[in-house]
Amino acid sequence: MRMFPNRREGMMAARNRLGLIFAMFLMLAGAACVNAIGQQATEMRTPKPPDAPRIHGPKIYGARPGHPFLYRIPCTGIRPIRFSAKHLPATLKLDRQTGIITGEAPEAHGEYVVKLEAANSHGKDSRTFKIVVGDTIGLTPQMGWNDWYTFYNRVTAKDVRSAADAMISSGMADFGYQYVDIDDCWARKPGSQDPELKGPVRDADGNILPNARFADMSGLVKYIHSLGLKAGIYSSPGPLTCARYEGSYQHEAADARRFSQWGFDLLKYDWCSYGRIAKDKTLPSFQAPYRKMGSILEGLNRDVVLNMCQYGMGDVWQWGRQAGGNSWRTTGDLGVVKGNVLPGFYSIGFSNAEHSKYAGPGGWNDPDYILIGTVGNARDMNAPARHTQLTPEEQYSYMSMWSLMAAPLFYSGDMTALDALTRNVLCNAEVVDIDQDSLGKQGRIVRKTDEEFILAKPLADGSLAVGLFNLTTAPRSITVNWRDLGVTGRQTVRDVWRQHDLGVYATDYSTQVPVHGVELVRLIPKKRL
Numbered sequence: 346m347r348m349f350p351n352r353r354e355g356m357m358a359a360r361n362r363l364g365l366i367f368a369m370f371l372m373l374a375g376a377a378c379v380n381a382i383g384q385q386a387t388e389m390r391t392p393k394p395p396d397a398p399r400i401h402g403p404k405i406y407g408a409r410p411g412h413p414f415l416y417r418i419p420c421t422g423i424r425p426i427r428f429s430a431k432h433l434p435a436t437l438k439l440d441r442q443t444g445i446i447t448g449e450a451p452e453a454h455g456e457y458v459v460k461l462e463a464a465n466s467h468g469k470d471s472r473t474f475k476i477v478v479g480d481t482i483g484l485t486p487q488m489g490w491n492d493w494y495t496f497y498n499r500v501t502a503k504d505v506r507s508a509a510d511a512m513i514s515s516g517m518a519d520f521g522y523q524y525v526d527i528d529d530c531w532a533r534k535p536g537s538q539d540p541e542l543k544g545p546v547r548d549a550d551g552n553i554l555p556n557a558r559f560a561d562m563s564g565l566v567k568y569i570h571s572l573g574l575k576a577g578i579y580s581s582p583g584p585l586t587c588a589r590y591e592g593s594y595q596h597e598a599a600d601a602r603r604f605s606q607w608g609f610d611l612l613k614y615d616w617c618s619y620g621r622i623a624k625d626k627t628l629p630s631f632q633a634p635y636r637k638m639g640s641i642l643e644g645l646n647r648d649v650v651l652n653m654c655q656y657g658m659g660d661v662w663q664w665g666r667q668a669g670g671n672s673w674r675t676t677g678d679l680g681v682v683k684g685n686v687l688p689g690f691y692s693i694g695f696s697n698a699e700h701s702k703y704a705g706p707g708g709w710n711d712p713d714y715i716l717i718g719t720v721g722n723a724r725d726m727n728a729p730a731r732h733t734q735l736t737p738e739e740q741y742s743y744m745s746m747w748s749l750m751a752a753p754l755f756y757s758g759d760m761t762a763l764d765a766l767t768r769n770v771l772c773n774a775e776v777v778d779i780d781q782d783s784l785g786k787q788g789r790i791v792r793k794t795d796e797e798f799i800l801a802k803p804l805a806d807g808s809l810a811v812g813l814f815n816l817t818t819a820p821r822s823i824t825v826n827w828r829d830l831g832v833t834g835r836q837t838v839r840d841v842w843r844q845h846d847l848g849v850y851a852t853d854y855s856t857q858v859p860v861h862g863v864e865l866v867r868l869i870p871k872k873r874l
């Protein structure tokens with residue numbers, strides 16, 4: 346029930362309504378786009394960021410003592426922007442032009458509260474950034490890009506470089522996308538006759554060798570780092586990767602050392618042929634290879650995030666963190682899931698949402714990558730990448746669900762073919778803030794029926810992010826009661842995608858939700874006067 350207990354709130358709500366009508370007019374007039382079928386005008390939900398600087402990204406960041414440190418301050422606004430940082434630990438230094446912080450994390454465990462500042466000729470902004478030096482890294486879900494669903498077994502160093510360049514030039518990095526990850530197929534392939542893949546898989550000292558498409562791994566990682574971005578690599582605890590390239594079995598420590606020498610910041614460790622090595626299907630067998638790699642990585646002198654990939658076996662969400670994982674895939678590959686009326690990401694999302702209580706700072710449920718924009722076909726890897734068949738509403742639902750689930754946000758489409766809608770879906774600062782929230786809670790399921798799905802995620806500032814998803818093929822009015830959400834009292838309801846307040850509500854909130862779409866709101870408790 347909506348109410349305006351005083352004149353000011355009533356006027357504000359009226360102004361918000363006028364604002365909304367005006368914004369809708371602008372969107373329809375200027376930012377409307379025609380979908381692939383060429384019929385329907387689509388609203389671009391995310392407003393253009395202001396010309397003045399706005400600092401984005403996580404407000405909390407974990408680093409191990411004395412380890413190399415690299416962080417590019419995500420910031421929108423017209424460049425040049427001048428950056429500064431108050432109370433930056435003495436072991437770190439900021440490049441004021443690029444906003445890249447480098448150096449080593451302090452040796453002493455503790456919390457270092459830094460004030461990041463950015464200014465240009467249009468204005469300025471600041472944001473608190475708490476560096477927590479200790480044992481835990483990955484305090485917020487990782488964000489970045491992974492090549493798999495675009496390049497499969499064709500990936501080259503050049504593709505990865507271009508993706509890193511595009512992460513900067515597209516502005517994605519300004520919203521917090523940071524990791525540039527190489528997936529399978531960078532190593533050599535035992536038994537292959539392909540001149541680019543064949544040859545000894547290791548050198549005389551047992552060091553794993555990249556294939557000819559990745560002739561200079563250190564150079565590639567250095568380049569990624571020079572942009573202020575981080576680099577990820579892939580291996581398997583089995584003798585072979587899923588695509589049958591060299592894996593790390595019996596070379597775990599040497600491979601981890603090599604990855605670290607090359608400068609990698611993340612390892613995706615994919616079960617694959619380890620199935621042949623594991624003695625049985627008991628929990629200790631599922632855990633063994635991850636425990637081993639987890640403790641090796643913890644002993645390195647750089648921070649390497651461990652992205653476990655074993656498709657949820659043995660209820661990995663219950664023990665992934667203890668095994669050293671910073672995230673763990675909870676399901677099989679999203680790209681091969683056949684949707685029915687609802688596209689495949691919904692079923693993956695529904696299942697990932699069940700494990701909300703296991704996610705938290707340092708360890709996240711991973712429902713796989715975001716497949717929108719121009720993207721390859723995992724069921725026919727040789728087919729050229731093409732534009733997603735998901736409707737714009739489905740794409741906004743996808744990104745909303747992943748953010749409410751505090752999922753790692755990895756885009757896996759073609760970075761060099763980012764269109765306006767894809768950027769609009771991936772780059773909404775308030776949506777990303779929900780994913781990256783410092784409290785690190787995964788949204789819980791409030792309602793799941795054949796028609797409606799509701800997720801609610803408590804945030805560090807005491808507000809609550811709520812996603813109302815319409816699973817049907819007709820527009821639908823969805824209502825949620827405060828009782829179901831566990832909140833009481835008057836709440837300012839904010840439309841997160843469109844970034845404006847909708848009004849003050851006392852007991853419930855109802856809204857019209859498009860077909861397969863979402864309305865994502867934030868409930869901000871009104872302070873009692």
Ligand code: GLA
Binds near residue numbers: 588615654677678
């Ligand atoms: C598995 C993983 C995918 C990808 C491929 C690579 O299928 O789940 O994410 O890494 O292997 O071969």
